[in-house]
Amino acid sequence: MASLELSAVEKAYGSQKVIHGVSIDIADGEFVALVGPSGCGKSTLLRMIAGLETITEGDISIGGRRVNDLSPKDRDIAMVFQSYALYPHKSVADNMGYSLKLQRRPKAEIAQRVLEAAEILDLVPLLKRRPSQLSGGQRQRVAMGRAIVRDPDVFLFDEPLSNLDAKLRVAMRTEIKELHHRLKTTTVYVTHDQIEAMTMADRIVVMNHGLVEQTGTPLDLYDNPVNLFVAGFLGSPAMNLLPGRVVSDGTASFDVAGGGRIPLAGGRLPPPGTGQTLGIRPEHLALVPSDTPNAIALRVTVTEPTGSDTMIAARLNGTEIVIFHKDRINVAPGEELHVLPQPDQIHFFDPQTGRRHT
Amino acid sequence: MAGSESRKPFSLGRMWSYAALLSATAIIAFPIYWMIITSLKTSRDIYRTPALWPSRITFDNYIKLFTEKHFLEPVLNSLLVATTVTVISVIISSFAAYSMIRFRYRFRGLFGKLILFAYLTPTSLLFIPISILMARLGLGNSLQGLILVYLSFSLPLSTWLLQGYFRSVPRELEEQGMIDGHSRLGALVRIVLPLSAPGIAAISIFTFTGAWNELLLALVLVTSESSRTAPLALNYLITSDVLPWGPLMAGAVISSVPLMILFFVAQRFMVQGMTAGSVKG
Numbered sequence: 001m002a003s004l005e006l007s008a009v010e011k012a013y014g015s016q017k018v019i020h021g022v023s024i025d026i027a028d029g030e031f032v033a034l035v036g037p038s039g040c041g042k043s044t045l046l047r048m049i050a051g052l053e054t055i056t057e058g059d060i061s062i063g064g065r066r067v068n069d070l071s072p073k074d075r076d077i078a079m080v081f082q083s084y085a086l087y088p089h090k091s092v093a094d095n096m097g098y099s100l101k102l103q104r105r106p107k108a109e110i111a112q113r114v115l116e117a118a119e120i121l122d123l124v125p126l127l128k129r130r131p132s133q134l135s136g137g138q139r140q141r142v143a144m145g146r147a148i149v150r151d152p153d154v155f156l157f158d159e160p161l162s163n164l165d166a167k168l169r170v171a172m173r174t175e176i177k178e179l180h181h182r183l184k185t186t187t188v189y190v191t192h193d194q195i196e197a198m199t200m201a202d203r204i205v206v207m208n209h210g211l212v213e214q215t216g217t218p219l220d221l222y223d224n225p226v227n228l229f230v231a232g233f234l235g236s237p238a239m240n241l242l243p244g245r246v247v248s249d250g251t252a253s254f255d256v257a258g259g260g261r262i263p264l265a266g267g268r269l270p271p272p273g274t275g276q277t278l279g280i281r282p283e284h285l286a287l288v289p290s291d292t293p294n295a296i297a298l299r300v301t302v303t304e305p306t307g308s309d310t311m312i313a314a315r316l317n318g319t320e321i322v323i324f325h326k327d328r329i330n331v332a333p334g335e336e337l338h339v340l341p342q343p344d345q346i347h348f349f350d351p352q353t354g355r356r357h358t
Numbered sequence: 359m360a361g362s363e364s365r366k367p368f369s370l371g372r373m374w375s376y377a378a379l380l381s382a383t384a385i386i387a388f389p390i391y392w393m394i395i396t397s398l399k400t401s402r403d404i405y406r407t408p409a410l411w412p413s414r415i416t417f418d419n420y421i422k423l424f425t426e427k428h429f430l431e432p433v434l435n436s437l438l439v440a441t442t443v444t445v446i447s448v449i450i451s452s453f454a455a456y457s458m459i460r461f462r463y464r465f466r467g468l469f470g471k472l473i474l475f476a477y478l479t480p481t482s483l484l485f486i487p488i489s490i491l492m493a494r495l496g497l498g499n500s501l502q503g504l505i506l507v508y509l510s511f512s513l514p515l516s517t518w519l520l521q522g523y524f525r526s527v528p529r530e531l532e533e534q535g536m537i538d539g540h541s542r543l544g545a546l547v548r549i550v551l552p553l554s555a556p557g558i559a560a561i562s563i564f565t566f567t568g569a570w571n572e573l574l575l576a577l578v579l580v581t582s583e584s585s586r587t588a589p590l591a592l593n594y595l596i597t598s599d600v601l602p603w604g605p606l607m608a609g610a611v612i613s614s615v616p617l618m619i620l621f622f623v624a625q626r627f628m629v630q631g632m633t634a635g636s637v638k639g
Contacts, residue, residue, distance in 0.1 A: 052533050073539040085530035089552055102539030 002063025002076075002153040003028045004049065004186055010057035011044055011210075018044055019210045021058065026203075029184040031177075033201035035194055035233070041210040043158055046190045050156050051075050062153050073102075078147035079156040082163060084139045086131040086146075093118075093127040096146045117148040120179070137168045144176070148183065157189040161196065173199060194234050198222070206230050228354040231279050231347065237311060237322045239279045243351060248272040259317030263294040265343035270357045277349040282311070282324035284345035288338050295338040298323075300331050312337065393614075397607035404603045419604035420612075429609055431584065432591035437616070439501055439587060440569040443508045447565045448558060450509075451516035456546055458517070459524050460532075477514035485578050492579055499581050507579065508569045516561040523557030524550060556626075563624050567617055588613045 004026040011019035019041045026032050034042040047053040049060055051072035060067055067075045078099075086095050094101075096117060097110040118124045121141045131139055140160060147155055157176075161169045177200050180187055191197055197204050198218040206213045206221065206229070214221055214230045225231035231239045244256040252264040252272070262278065270276050288295050298314035298321060305311075305328060312323040314337055323339060331337055348357035396404060397419050399412040423429045457463075458470055488507055489498065497503030527550050535545035551558065573589040580586060586594065592609045595602055 050533075050537060052536070071541065072533070072536045073541075077537065079534070079537050081530045081534065083528060083530050085528065085534040087531060087534075087549065099538040 002186060003061075004063075004154055004188065005061045006045075006049070006058070007061075008058040009045070009048065009055060009060060011041070011048060011053065012056045017056075017210065019048070019056075022207075022210075022212050023058075024205055024212065024215065026186060026188065029186055031180050031187045031189065031200060031202045033189045033191060033197035033204045034207060035191055035197040035204060036207035036213075037233070038192060040207045042190045042192075042207050045207070046079075046156055046158055046188060049075075049154070049188060050077055050079050076153040077156055078150045078152040078154075079158065080140075080143045080147050080160045082159040084131075084143040084160075084163075086139055086142055088131055090130075091127065092123060092129050092131070092134070092142050092145075095131065095142060096123075096127075096149045099146070099150045113149050113151075114145075117145045120148065120182075121145045121175075136164055137172065140164060140172060141175075144179070148179070151185075153186065155185050155187040157187065157191075159191055160189075161191075161193075169196075176200060195236060198234065204234075206233060208233075224356075225279075225347070226356055228277060228279075228349045228351075228356075231349065231356075235281055237282045237324060239281050239347075240285075240321050241349075242278045242280075242316075242319055242321070243275070244278060245275050246270050246272045246348075254278050256316060256319050258319035260296070260319065262296060262341060264346065267343065268358070270348045275351055276357065277351045279347040279349060280341050280345060282322045283326070284342045285321070285323045285339040286342065287323070287325055287329065288340045290336075290338045292338060292340060295340050298337045298339060300333050300335050300337050302333060303329075303331055305329075390614075393607050393610050396603055397611045399604065401604055419608040423605045423608045423612070427591070427595060427605060427609075429588075429591060429612065432586045432588045433612060435501060435586060436570055436588040436613075439504055439508065440566045442505050443512055443569040444562050444565045446505075446509055447512045447516050448562055451513055451520050451561065452546070452551065452558075454513070454517045455520035455524050456550065459521055460529075473514045473517055476510070477518065481511065481574065485575070488575070489578050498579060499585060501585055504576060504579055504585075504587070507575055508572065512565040512568055516565060519561050519564075520554065520557055523554040527553045559624050563620060566620065570613075570617060 004024075006022055006024045008021045008023055009019060010017065010021050022041075022045060024032070034045060036042050044053060048055050049062075051067065051070060051074075055068050062075060062077070086092075087098065090098065093111075093114050097114045100110045100113060114127070115124070118127055121144060123138070123141055123145055126134060126138060126142070131142065134142065140163075143160070160176075161172050164172060173196060176189075180200075189197070189200060201218060203215065204218055204221050205215045208229050214226045216224075221230060222234055225234065225239075228241065232241060242254075242256050242258075242262075244254050246264070246269055247253055247255050252269055254262040254264055254276070256262065256278075290297070296316060298316050300312055300314045301320070302313040303310060304313075307328075309327065310325045310329045312325065312329070312331065314321055314323060321339075323337075349355065350357065395410070395412060398415045398417070400414055400416050400418065403409065403412050403414070454473075458466060492498045492503045492507065495503070497506060531553070532545045532549050535549040536542065540548060571589060572587070573593060576587050576590045577593065580590060583594075588609070592606060592613065595606050595609065
């Protein structure tokens with residue numbers, strides 16, 4: 001186990017820069033998720049940590065040792081690929097023990113360590129099989145087993161659950177999390193799925209266009225996004241982002257650009273008259289009776305009941321607003337609905353810079 | 359019965375299939391049969407009215423071939439040339455194909471096109487330049503020279519075919535190999551090459567067969583008797599207008615045996631080799 005430090009790391013292919021000076025400190029035993037949309041550079045960054053991509057500028061250190069010029073095998077890392085990358089011509093046991101074999105460890109030790117890892121992951125009955133004889137979930141576990149056997153300083157996961165079906169993904173999520181609690185190995189986990197990042201990581205690094213947008217604990221990022229990108233990226237359904245401006249005629253309110261008005265209950269508001277984007281999460285819009293003071297009237301367009309909760313898409317004049325209601329509700333498209341935003345959960349962002357107004 | 363619907367033993371369609379297969383087999387196999395049978399006939403039998411079966415089976419032609427015509431030396435020469443060309447070809451084309459699919463460098467595409475271009479150039483166009491080149495290099499009339507020339511023809515095809523194979527090996531497997539403890543070269547040798555074994559087998563067979571059967575370039579480049587390859591030695595059995603059919607056919611049989619064994623063992627790879635590279639993009 002070891003800490004991992006990235007300082008001002010840059011990557012360029014020729015003149016094309018893809019990582020623009022990323023600095024992240026990951027503590028010993030920490031589980032950090034790198035999230036962001038496709039092409040944001042998260043996988044490239046992970047591959048740079050693994051040594052599969054060269055580092056153009058900056059330094060990467062594992063356990064205080066600068067590893068920029070070390071080959072992947074000398075970095076003491078283990079990686080789990082999205083495609084699992086199991087050797088098709090080797091059995092499960094040989095796949096798992098291959099790194100130890102290359103280290104010329106005694107056969108008995110390799111067998112013992114493979115067995116231990118297989119027991120953790122319920123792979124013992126599969127040890128003699130070939131990867132082609134395994135299901136997707138089993139292959140995934142073998143890939144993790146291979147990483148565990150090695151007992152590395154750092155685990156690197158590159159979208160390991162993307163090829164699994166939804167149910168298995170949830171199960172594996174729990175399994176990886178349990179595994180981390182048990183082994184306490186420093187982990188960097190790349191995913192484009194913000195739910196995975198939110199549920200698994202101690203800390204999330206949100207990336208976009210080769211830059212770190214924000215770093216923090218999942219709930220901190222969820223509650224206090226520093227900019228429009230993070231606000232829109234984290235959370236499912238996504239945060240409602242409404243363009244408009246703050247007006248103050250006795251009481252403060254927000255004029256939505258598409259028409260309609262949202263009452264504001266004070267607090268630190270941006271200066272009136274300036275263009276702003278108001279952000280509010282779907283679960284922070286409470287359904288209220290129509291006679292409630294300051295209630296906003298919306299026209300329902302779509303309802304999506306899941307059984308335990310209901311997602312409602314509705315319109316405030318021309319602007320679509322999503323509401324997440326933690327119960328069943330009987331409304332049909334076309335009906336009118338009244339909501340009241342939780343005042344302390346309203347965020348304002350500068351539409352030009354994307355930064356949050358504090 | 360349910361089964362009788364799908365497997366009628368004597369349906370018309372089946373009979374046509376067998377008829378077509380039998381005639382194709384007959385057309386292909388008859389020259390081979392004729393070659394073998396002629397090699398076992400006496401001279402009298404050969405020059406009499408052609409018969410499908412010899413009146414007397416004799417091994418005189420084989421004995422004559424090896425004692426009077428010293429055919430063992432050209433066979434050994436051929437074996438040496440074909441094996442050397444195959445081994446060197448596999449090694450060099452593996453590295454060349456690997457570099458072309460894994461590394462980014464300037465003129466990579468141009469190199470790829472040049473390789474294909476070299477492969478597509480008709481051999482007969484190159485007789486004169488090659489013979490001059492070999493003579494200037496001091497490699498004319500030698501097996502080394504022949505090996506070098508054959509390599510220049512086998513490498514483009516081998517490189518081209520292997521590229522297709524290497525492309526079908528996921529990059530992650532190799533990267534996993536590098537994380538597990540291999541160097542890049544180690545990952546190539548221990549991960550990529552074993553997974554491309556059918557491709558390696560296919561190019562080995564193509565190359566070996568090509569070098570084993572080649573006559574025209576050998577005819578142009580080799581003059582001394584001690585450096586003759588098997589096809590060349592067979593060719594030199596013909597003096598002026600005399601065709602010694604018996605020893606010629608015996609030599610042809612001997613020359614065919616290694617290839618027949620090779621094809622019989624590796625026909626599975628041949629088919630895979632010809633299709634895999636082309637469809638896996």
